[in-house]
Amino acid sequence: MISAFTGQQIRDAEQPLLDSGEGAVLMQRAAYGLAQAVIRELKKKRRLAGASVTVLAGKGNNGGDGLYAAAYLARRGMRSTAVLAADSVHAEALAAFRAAGGRVLQLGTSNAEELAVLCAGEDVIIDALLGTGARGGLRDAPAELIAALQELGPRLVVACDVPSGLDAGTGEVHWPVLDADVTVTFGGFKAGLLTDPGEGCAGRVELVRIGIESALPEQAPELRRLTGRDLGALLPRPGRRSHKYSRGVLGVVAGSSRFSGAAVLGVHAAALAGVGMVRYIGPEPAARMVLSRTPEALWESGDPGRVQAWVVGPGVDGEEQLGRAGAAVEVALGNDLPVVVDAGALSLLPERCPPHWILTPHAGELASLLDSLPSTGEVAVTRADVESRPLHFVRQAAQQTGATVLLKGATTLVASPSGIVFSQSEGTPWMATAGSGDVLAGVLGALVAQAADGIADDDAAYAGLGLDPADRWAAVAAVAASVHGRAGTVASAACDGGPLTASAIAAAVPGVIGSLSAEYDRTIP
């Protein structure tokens, strides 16, 4: 599991070392790691020989890291320039940079555009303007420089610790920000690098250990991200004595006469994700299509019989199907069953949901959901609000509804009502396609049914990852988001990174589950 922290958590871990006079050593480790990463990136691009580097240096320690790294690169023979964004910068680092033969330019209001053009011609730019000590974003000349440079499109940008202007703890972004190809972060992952919109600016994130790691609050990170190994540990497997009922039966209320595709995709994805059986509830025309794609499913026109979990909502439209969805929600409530509540059914929530209800809104749906809650207050929450502060709002929704909330996006966040949040980002932009969310609902439903009470006895797997059993539903949802993202990436890779349909995502799900499980089994002792 990857743990990510707020800027404050990182500073707290550093403090004892700073108090014992080791601040300079930490900075040297950070700078060396940053310089090594720059060299690796240039090598990959076959640009190392005779390369030119410009460091954009701010007044704090982030600028100090950047200047020391550029000094190291100058000593390695690179043509190195420092653009100083403040009157005073880290004095020792600047002295080291000058001593290594680096050229120093001062940024002012009159030369921001000119320096942007200079930077755009460099082989690599190190963005060391602001780090974890930033309050708000870039202003004045640095803001002008970055806006102009972003427009010009630099060749290679390596961000020092975080892209400048990004809030390390929340992922909120104060524009303008220079998009990084790689962010080299020190001591621990910053939560803002693993949640949007910050993650969208950070490029690939590399962690450099600087010696503070053991002091980080590993049990209480701001964000958690499951790795392939964690997925392998959590994915359910059938045993020799399993039968279809013991492997989870999922009820699906999805689709409608108008949106039958949502039902087709949701049911098919659930079947492919390994559930014991799917019972479909919906109008006959949709059911015909569902059964023709997934003959393994059962169509329940009346009482759905026993199920261990529900998916309610994808493509649900019209009074009749909404009525069925409402009835399923009542049955689930009465029998304390887990439910995946998607799309059309988000309007059917009771005042307080249990944590084994998993809501799966996108940003617009989350804004409407929050607005509909009496506890939200006067000011309306908009889609843009959710997009700029997804971590804040997903946590708020889980706390206010009592449910587990999965907020769909390029990075998908899952908040447990306890406050813990998972972040998964394995997909490809091609997955922003119609029906992709219906496939996710199906995969999640299948995993929820397999994790339901009386089916699974796997508290040990959660405890092994340091998770409270109460947060298992958030973990299950994070597994589903990850499997879905990986399936999209695998399916796109199969056509050389080309476009995808939702059906192609679903078709890749068994292979993803298979390879994650097999990889895990190979590595356990």
Ligand SMILES: NC(=O)C1=CN([C@@H]2O[C@H](COP(=O)(O)OP(=O)(O)OC[C@H]3O[C@@H](n4cnc5c(N)ncnc54)[C@H](O)[C@@H]3O)[C@@H](O)[C@H]2O)[C@@H](O)CC1
């Ligand atoms: N604390 C430590 O032990 C270590 C810190 N490291 C580096 O130090 C960074 C944190 O250093 P700092 O706390 O000095 O913080 P920053 O380097 O982020 O800079 C903060 C400085 O910039 C000013 N500032 C804040 N917001 C601003 C804005 N919007 N526009 C212009 N100026 C602004 C502040 O007054 C302060 O002087 C980390 O990101 C990391 O790069 C590393 O060297 C590793 C060790």
Ligand SMILES: [K+]
């Ligand atoms: K930075």
